[in-house]
Amino acid sequence: MRDPLKVSLAQVDYTVNDFDQNAARIEAVIASAGSTDLIVFSELALSGYYPQDLLLEPDFVDRQQVALERVLSASRGCEAHLVLGLVTRHEGIGKPLRNSLALIHRGEVLLTYHKQLLPTYNIFDERRHFEPGGRHAALAHIRGWAVGFLICEDGWNDEELDYAVNPLEDLAEAGAQIVISINASPSNIGKRAQRHRIFGLASQRYGLPIVYVNQVGGNDQLVFDGASFIAAPAGLVFESPRFVESCQTVEFTAEGIGLPGGLPLPELAPALPDCEFYYRQILLGLQDYCRKIGFRSVVIGSSGGIDSALTLALAADALGPENVVAVTMPSRFSSAGSVDDSVVLCERLGVKLFEHPIGALYDTYLGGFDAAFGVPASGLTRENLQARIRGAVLMAYSNHFGHLVLSTGNKSEISVGYATLYGDMCGGLNLIGDLYKTEVFALARWYNEKAGTDVIPRAILEKPPSAELAPDQKDTDSLPPYEVLDEILKLRIEGTYLRPDEFAEASRFVADLDRRDGGELHRRVRLLIARSEFKRKQAAPIIRLRGRAFGTGRQVPLAAHFT
């Protein structure tokens, strides 16, 4: 006999290692959830995902225990069952910890389940800390429903990932009537569609509804989009909002799935257009990075180019223009537009702009170089000096006024090393470093369309890309056009991590190109990527937006042979 079962999807923004704050947020959700039978929090909810080597600290589980006690205590005052993710100790052979799930009711842990499939690819490294759980179907009966439990990767045993065990199938065979999956699934372009496909197919295959609850918020490079959902055999029936905290309740009855009180579920929101997705992910990533680290304001070098203009616009929207400062640092190689376009841009954004010319410093460096080393500095040296002066000026502003420096390199430049280490690469965070140059243009155009006016001046959008470090310099002097470069980069950097449509397009494009020039340009770009690895090793964290971003998702040696 199945009574209606009300399930609440609690999509919370946790801070890693902040057990007090995480417990407080969970308590607040419990207090305000209203009438419900089961409140579902996400994977490693007590600690936030992912604590990395903080897990190795001997007092980690003890500190988590204090948060768990608070949640147990809160559960005593509520009717509902709670489900949440936490770290548990493992006494047997192997790693001393497990990534676990607890079902809690009225101050008691009714059931503990240990994640069986631990991901070890891309940005995931869970085998470093956790022992996998043994094969086990975790089920509990709640209001007459056989509810099964899974943690994240446990549900991803699809054709691509191909594990020897299929915990979802095991739950279905053990008689689950509904499956609860708790997750910490980082967001990137195409990820939501992938989740819907995999869990949609699984729901259909096993004839079971699956409640998928994700955390939300930015943690270093990673942004979690929330977007918790319910997959039913007939298709997706419910989705929580993206990029915000939420707790919504859905009712399962013998007849189907609806809102409590028999109301129909709201219509599903459509997928976000790519640019809107990037925009919202970057905003949340920056907001949370600042909040969790303790910055309220940022400073950005404004070159009059598209990268810094877009970064300024995104930062102004994320933090409020009053918390964003721009500095224009013209040199003798800067075009007139460098300052003028920065002035117009910052006026339109409402951002304070400082002007700090670098000519005197540049001349002093060149004179000192000649005097100390007996030769005039070479062209490349001069170019890098300008970038390093600008980096030092921004860092001085940051040291004095306490603003976080945002670096402004895009993925195309970072891929081929078209950036100066300790120069324009200075900064505590990079908002657009996972967008290819062609995407930077697209996002800037989208930004203006959204605003209904050219907030980013047309002059910035239309000038040919240039570092302006030498007379009449253009990016295309030393790089292929970005439309060509970006397709090669997509294939070389991301490959099968691309969305299927992007992979097909890039593969076709590069195959054509290779046929035309015998692979010449492709080889040159490959070498540029390899030879600039040392720069990326020392780069600021980049907010991850795409399938494979620079950072922990791509680990390449330096002292290696490259052809």
Added chain:
Amino acid sequence: MRDPLKVSLAQVDYTVNDFDQNAARIEAVIASAGSTDLIVFSELALSGYYPQDLLLEPDFVDRQQVALERVLSASRGCEAHLVLGLVTRHEGIGKPLRNSLALIHRGEVLLTYHKQLLPTYNIFDERRHFEPGGRHAALAHIRGWAVGFLICEDGWNDEELDYAVNPLEDLAEAGAQIVISINASPSNIGKRAQRHRIFGLASQRYGLPIVYVNQVGGNDQLVFDGASFIAAPAGLVFESPRFVESCQTVEFTAEGIGLPGGLPLPELAPALPDCEFYYRQILLGLQDYCRKIGFRSVVIGSSGGIDSALTLALAADALGPENVVAVTMPSRFSSAGSVDDSVVLCERLGVKLFEHPIGALYDTYLGGFDAAFGVPASGLTRENLQARIRGAVLMAYSNHFGHLVLSTGNKSEISVGYATLYGDMCGGLNLIGDLYKTEVFALARWYNEKAGTDVIPRAILEKPPSAELAPDQKDTDSLPPYEVLDEILKLRIEGTYLRPDEFAEASRFVADLDRRDGGELHRRVRLLIARSEFKRKQAAPIIRLRGRAFGTGRQVPLAAHFT
């Protein structure tokens, strides 16, 4: 019936991803090995250890195949069996590759074995790329001997690591009379003793001799010391030289283990004193980093302090003083000794010293700051500006002359963030970043003793440590004495990765300290470590010397809560 079995331990310096060069080195060993029955190369010999995400490139195994064909071809011309490590494809469920061993004879692969225990701790991350081999005892009969095969971690199932499978025990039970273990075991202080203890105990427990062959050479942060050895039930009987390539042959007979022709084995070399160990590991690390990346010379900022003095001395020994350049960059806060001591030091080392005063640049920066931002730069801003000017001068030298910049921070400073990002942290490699300040002093004193004269001037060894960025500044103005700080750091950064004697000492010291001040200083140091994580994320690679070094061996989030 067992004939004498001659086994050659081929300890080779491979370059990651350089299949041609690695094959050529293996061919050269085969050609010059002389009379032998079995030549043992190390783990992943064809590709070098560790290729990281280059393993994900679709043509990796195909490119390796060319090297394998060359080795197969070379084996046709020789009597001996060959054993080496390589990557193989895995067709079943799970990761598409395995970390494997091949036994080769006369152009044929007689046996392939797949590593069962894949390490996922400290600097190891093999689950990211490899599927473990199934439980299997790999044995071959060579000249009447039952020879068993293992790969690295397979032999490390001791009380600490505690895996569910024990491949060494399985080999013993399957009747192995001798075990060949191929390894890529990075070197750190205490590691050699640990290897001897673990394999010595295993040899004794199973009554089997174990031939342990390791690679040698530097790969990014990691240095492999070679130090291949043979553990026999009665104890260690043979060891290859450390930090150099070698191929030596040992003969197993029914009576025991000796050199070919019945000669007795040479006496074992004693353990290296700590300082000599650090010295040799750093030299090889720098030499290989330069050679494999393509640098021949380095440039170092010489402050007149102990860190840069030691770095200069080490670099001069590693690359020859003619390939080392020093730059002294005095400011108004520099002591007279800053330049004078650098002059004496560089004369004694035979290193070219340039002087590049930074006063004019410093004044220009301060004037520009005031003019642009309307206030004079704060004290901290001024300190960082000096460090950043020096960094930019060194990078300009590097850009113009093609020398690699070596950064000079020690582990104590890097731990607490007592260093300027994009300033003194500039550089492509750091030689002493895994030595605490007290160890830097010890190594400098040892260096002078070894030389029999004060190559590093007494004035440098005796002055109190100071960044010299403000009037009369001393490190102890803002940090506890290094004797105290370093014990806290050892415990917080390395903990149980310390050598047992160090762990005991640091634990006792810190427990005493905590009792005396209620944990106040300990808490302060913990916060300093946490709050400087963003600097370490952008630091140059540090040659790893100790159990737990900054880099991939210690992975900590930024946007987290720390108390």
